[in-house]
Amino acid sequence: MIRVRSEDSRRQKLAQGDDVPGIFVCMGKSCYVRGNQENLVYIEVFLKQRGLDVRVDLRGKRCGRSCETGPHIAIGNAVYGGVTLVRLKGLLEKHYACM
Ligand code: FES
16 A cells, blocks of 8 residues: 655655655556556565655656556656566665665
């Protein structure tokens, strides 16, 4: 289940200068059934195990109309397509290596 943060908590986090990149998971039907259902679970476990679940803004987003290259996940300003579980592991390690 995606945690939904209120705008107040998001503003508070930004005001604190926490520049930890957020994660957007495409929850459109195509991306969801092609891997983002499992990817989301993996992300939640990854963040929780590292104590990052309270710092990383994890959100779902609607279909980005580029379904053919999905499943899509955005981390910070980078948008990734074709995100398999194997690729996701590498992306998370890359973006959150020093945290
Ligand atoms: S469902 Fe993800 S881009 Fe369309």
